[in-house]
Amino acid sequence: MKLFNWTNIRLLLMFVVVIFLFSFTSKRNLNRKLTKCTVAFVGDNAPFVKQETVNKLLIEYNSEVSSIQKVNLDLNKLEKSLNSQEMIEKSDVFVSIDGVLKAVVKQKTPIARIFDNDGSFYVDYKGNRMPLSANFTARVPLVLGEINKNNNDDLAELFRIIYDDPFLKKNIIGIEIMTDGSLKMHNRNFDYQIDFGKLNNVEHKFKNYKAFFQKAVLDSSLYKYKKVDLRFTEQVVCTK
Structure with a gap:
């Protein structure tokens, strides 16, 4: 019984010493x-x-x-x-x-730069406004037109699709938001205008555009076109 009591006392003393050292060290560290x-x-x-x-x-x-x-x-x-x-x-x-x-x-990650009546600003990956930086200019599509509560979410999703796709990120350099809500886009290396239409079937339209581009670039016909129309779901219509 005495041995048991002495063991408890030693454990208690060790516990007190540990607490004291920990407190002392913590206070000194702070x-x-x-x-x-x-x-x-x-x-x-x-x-x-x-x-x-x-x-x-x-x-x-x-x-x-x-x-x-x-x-x-x-x-x-x-x-x-x-x-x-x-x-x-x-x-x-x-x-x-x-x-x-x-x-x-x-x-924050800018994915588009907007020019409207209020001036210029970025849209970040989450779809929020982001001010321009005096230190660095991001290479993102330049967007002309109004972004409001009615089209903000759909446009942010469009910008994310472009940003996440290596081909689109490299080639789409400009977007115009028309008064009726339709979009026109501009390509980096060619003079044609892309008539994208409204913000529906976005991924399917881009899929059609990439398929058209890969085929047309082989025969150098891209230089002949003035407009590439993506408004139709199952086809790409080109105008010389």
């Missing part, structure tokens, strides 16, 4: 000052956001990162601050054991 901050961009390497901009948001506009204690950091607040930046889609902020404040940042 009181340590940061050594530096680093930013890693994932996904698209296009520098829409400067690293200096992210650094300023991370250190809350203090001039010296080494003056900030870990205990004074609110990582959730820093992430919200970064995520509110119009060029950033998502961020992950954390502090390493050696006192380095790190941010892993995923920028």
Whole structure:
């Protein structure tokens, strides 16, 4: 019985010591000052956001990162601050054991550039507006016309289809939104206009267009056409 009691006492003492050491280490770690901050961009390497901009948001506009204690950091607040930046889609902020404040940042992905009465802006992959960047210009289709709540979702899906398809992404450089809602598109290397029609059967129309293009490019007939009409479901009509 005595041995049992002494064993319990030793276990209790060991537990108390562990808790004390853990608390002491945690407190000491929190009181340590940061050594530096680093930013890693994932996904698209296009520098829409400067690293200096992210650094300023991370250190809350203090001039010296080494003056900030870990205990004074609110990582959730820093992430919200970064995520509110119009060029950033998502961020992950954390502090390493050696006192380095790190941010892993995923920028938004522009898939089209819109020109309308309000000026110019990008549409990102999720279909939201994204401002232009002073640092980099994305090579995406230029779109003339109005985007509104009635056509925004359908147009965003169209832009995603073009962006995700290597052939379309390379060749479709311009889109005009007509007043009746139909679309006209422009190809990178040829002078013909693509009459796409309304935003229906989008994938089928592109499938027809790619099949036509692969056949026509073999006999060099693409240079002869002024218009390629995709409005008809089962055929492509060309005008010289």
